[in-house]
Every structure is written in C-alpha cells, then in structure tokens.
Amino acid sequence: MVVDFRLVAKFLAPALLLFGLVAFIPGIYAYINHTDGVLAFSTTGVIALIVTTICHLLGKTAFTNYASLRVLFLFTTSLWVICAVIASIPFYFLLPDFSFSKSLFEACSGLSTTGSTVISYIEQKPQALLLWRAILQYIGGVGFVAMAVVILPVSAMGGMNIFKTESQSFDDSAKFTPHLKTMVISLFIWYVAVLVFCSFFYALCGLDLFTAITTAMTTVSTGGMTNTDASMNLMPHSVHYTAMIFMFISSCPFLLILASISGNPSLFFKDQQVKGFLLLIVFVSLAVATSLILTNGYDLEKALRVSFFNVISVISTTGYALEDFTLWNPFASMMFLFILALGGCSGSTSGGIKFFRIQICYSMFKVELKKLIHPHIVSEPRFKGKIIDPKTLSSVITYLVSYIILAMISSTIASSLGLDLGDAVTASISCLSNIGPALGTTLNPSTNFSQVSDPLCILFAIDMIFGRLEILPVLLCFTRMFYRR
Secondary structure: OOOOHHHHHHHHHHHHHHHHHHHHHHHHHHHHHOOOOHHHHHHHHHHHHHHHHHHHHHOOOOOOOOOOHHHHHHHHHHHHHHHHHHHOHHHHHHOOOOOHHHHHHHHHHHHOOOOOOOOOOHHHOOHHHHHHHHHHHHHHOHHHHHHHHHHOOOOHHHHHHHHHHHOOOOOHHHOOOOOHHHHHHHHHHHHHHHHHHHHHHHHHOOOOHHHHHHHHHHHHOOOOOOOOOOOOOOOOHHHHHHHHHHHHHHOOOHHHHHHHHHOOOHHHHHOHHHHHHHHHHHHHHHHHHHHHHHHOOOOHHHHHHHHHHHHHHHHOOOOOOOOOHHHOOHHHHHHHHHHOOOOOOOOOOOOOOOHHHHHHHHHHHHHHHHHHHOOOOOOOOEEOOEEOOHHHHHHHHHHHHHHHHHHHHHHHHHHHOOOOHHHHHHHHHHHHOOOOOOOOOOOOOOOOOOOOOHHHHHHHHHHHHHHHOOOHHHHHOOOOHHHOO
16 A cells, blocks of 8 residues: 555544644633633534544554655645644634635634634634634644644654655754654744743733733734734734744744754854845835835834834734735835745744745856856855755755646636636735735735635635645645555
8 A cells, every 4th residue: 555544544643632632722711701612612622532533443553663755745734634624613603604614714724824814803703712713823833743743653754754744844954953852842842932922021012811822822823813803903012013023033943943042042143044034024124114204204113113013924924914015105015015925934833935945046046147157167056055956956946836836726716706816816825825914905904804705715725725734745645646656
C-alpha cells in the first residue's frame, strides 16, 4: 500500500482528541457565566471525541515505526479539513441565520489565521463564541502544529517532516537543539509566553481581561479577528502600538528568536530574512506616512501610527483594520496592493508567500542580470551567504507558479459567481495568503464578508486551507500520482 490509511487514522486520533478537549473550553466558560453556548460546545466536543474513537479503532493495527511523507501530507491535510468541519458546528448552532457554508468559512478563517469574518454585529454574539474564534486562531498558528508533533509517536525524521508538510519554508538551520520534541516544546512554551505578555500589556492599555486575552490570541497567531465590528478603530492608541510590536514579533522566525534568546541575541538582527523584512516595513510605512501628511493632512503622530500599524498588519497577514487604507490616496492603495501577498518570515505564524522566497527570487534576478552583461561569468544565487541549491530554487519557483495559477483560478470562479474584478482578485489573494481584508469596492478593510454568497464562502474557505498549508501538500493529496508507486 503506497499510503497507509490506517497510520493516517492512528495519527489523527490523538490530534483530534486534543482538539475535542479544547472544544469544551468555551462550553465551560458559557456554563460558568450562564450564557449561551453550553449545549453547542458540548455537542462539538462529543462529536470530536466520537471521530477520535473511530480513527483510533481504524488505526489500531497500524505500524508506527516510520511515517512516509505521503502519510504525513495526508495526515496534515485531513487534520485541517476535519478540524475545520468540527469547528464550524458552534457557529451553525449559535447563529440561527448561518448556513453551513458560512459556518465553514468562519471556522476555516479562524484555523487558517486568515481573520476574515462573515459575522456582523459581533459585539452582540455570545462571549463563548467570541472565545471560540480566538481559540481557533491561536491553535491555528504554530501551536497547532507544535501540539500535533509532540503527541505523534513518530521518528525524529517523521516529526521534522510534519513541519515541512505544514510549511515548506521550515529552515533546518534554525534548529537550536538536536532533539525534536525538546525543540517543539520550547517553541510551544515561547508561543504561550508571547500570549501571556501580549495579554498583560493589552490589559495595561485598558482592555478588560476577556478582550485582552482574546485579542492577544488573535495577535500572536497573526489572525486578526477582534470582538467588535470596528476592529482596532475604537481601541486606545496604546493598544495600536502594543499590537504593532507583537504582530512584528509573531511574523518573525520563532526558532530564530529562541536561538537568539538562548545564545547570541545578535543572531536575530544579523539574519538576512529579518533584516530585509524590517527594512521593507520601515520603507513602505514611511512612504505611506509621507503621503498621508502631504495628501490627506494627517499630523505626524497619526500618520506614522496608522501607516506602520496597517503595513505591519497586512505584511504579517494579521489583517487588523485601523481606518480604511483604500480610501487614503492612490499612492497608499498601490503600496498596500504591492505588499498584499508577501507575508511574513518563514517559521512564523504568518501566511503569504513568505519573505525568504522574495529574497531568493531577487537573488536569482540579480544573477540573471549579471549573466546578460557577462555571459561567461560564474555566479550563483545566494541566500544567507550560501549558494542556493537547485532543489530549493525549484521548490520556490514551483510554489510561486502554483500560487499564481491557483489565485487566477479562484479569481475567475469568484468573478463568475458575481464579484467584480477588484473584489474577486484581492479577496482570492487575501484568502490564499491568509491576510483577511481585501482591497476591492465591496470587500475592503471597512467591511467584512457577510454579503458573500454560500458558493463563494466555500471557495474562499478552500483557498484559506490551501494557503495555510502552502498549496502543494494539499494539491498532492488530490492527484493520482500521490496514491501510486
């Protein structure tokens, strides 16, 4: 058997068990606070445990000493799809006007840390549901994979490959410990620590405890869902500055941060990817701020605050809204369109194309220009001072081509389902890159996806899952070659 489905089921069981137990948390919160949601979340948890039991029984006889990449690809894709369906149950039961399609969209948006929403009047919804949205985003970040790897009974090679199936940009050189589980547990501790610090500072800024914790969950996961329709617009300025710091930290390589903390702190600022990422943020933000001062009459503090906030929010794929930047001026709109699909660094909770791929493409571009002028020169593209091997170059090009093709297909389908061109293209890119806001006429930072039809909800939900798992692993699971020798 090319793909051992029993082994896939065996791996799914503990992961789904953990997810099912997490589903009881909002139900317990609702019970303690005497609010809606006890039955909905209890049902969700029970269904997850039933699916867990089925997977356990199916995988009982599976041989676990070695897990092939095919098994891990199918496990990862199946885990995200099953969890998305289970996660949609509370939305379906607690929001009477919600169809299954809208519920699935909201669940996928949470788990993929996209942050788009089809819910209007969010403030009026049960707090247990708001907590569930935040939890989905939090476990949909790096914590989801970290927990899955910790509980998987696979070899070190298999466990490391889990990172590769969830993100092809995983950088082996960033490891600071030879022990996989120690590394992942350290990663998980860091993820929790960042949440605690972010919650603490949000509380210091004046947010109540519930809002501080749920907003922190969506910040450190670079998700972007908030508990109000206004997103960050009604928040104190101190919250904006706090969010900027934690959005930036969460869009940088977590393993590099841990390596810097445990060893040489200068490693972080010497890293080529981080330096380039930071320089791009500063350059674009200052350019946008200048346009706001000259064109829109903003004062210096406001121009710098809203420009840096929105640039970091978009490029980190968090997607918080602070004003509608599509209404500022044409130059600012073009700058945001330019950074829309870029994404953060590899090994972070950010989605998007990932900045290291942009840097590799730029290195290839420079080399090709040199060879046009000097045809006989021996020059190879480099990244972090090392020659980029052909396998990596091929992987980057393949990903970019698949991203463009999928974005084109999604945009075409979205247009045929009633969206205008601007909404169709930017919404497809936004969902594929797990950003949140689109830059169209009806879908933009000042609106949500509540008016989107059910077929479009399904389309964008699929885009989110493809984008979060970086397209190719999911695509492979739907090809014939995947199941043949």
